[in-house]
Amino acid sequence: MDIIKVVSFAFIALAVIVTIRKERQDLAIQISLVAGILIFIFMITKISSVLQLLQELAIKANIDFIYLDVVFKILGISYLASFCSEICRDAGESNLASKVEFAGKILILVLAIPILMAVLQSIMKIM
Structure with missing residues (x-):
């Protein structure tokens, strides 16, 4: 295993x-x-x-690849930010680790905006 x-x-x-x-x-x-x-x-x-x-x-x-690509990018950002922040904590730099986590969250938010907009547009069409 x-x-x-x-x-x-x-x-x-x-x-x-x-x-x-x-x-x-x-x-x-x-x-x-x-x-x-x-x-x-x-x-x-x-x-x-x-x-x-x-x-x-x-x-x-039949899911559009654009959405799947964004999800993959979000997963990559979250894993890399987590990995980097843990290494920073191991080195005794918890302040830097917090900044890396913050940057990862902001980048995820930026990537998620197009998906949120598409969901909102779909809801508006239904109404």
Whole structure:
């Protein structure tokens, strides 16, 4: 199972980070960053298969790809903002982490506006 691989790798990285953090804080942060990126790369294949399935479902349901594309972008922004903010927190920069989360929320809002407008137009047509 893939989760066992991810958890095992994370625990090994955690042990190395905790051991090194006492002597070299900067190196521990870099190891944490590399471990996070490796886990993310490992999960990209899983994410791509989910996105492919969603695209197939959208084709069957005759959903416009513009909306699906926006949803994919929103998911990407949320995952990347969360990943980056957690790395910032690991480095002891919770203030910067909060700013990254705020920026992610604003970008998601900006992307969601066209979808909200389309929903409102559909409601207006029904009325």
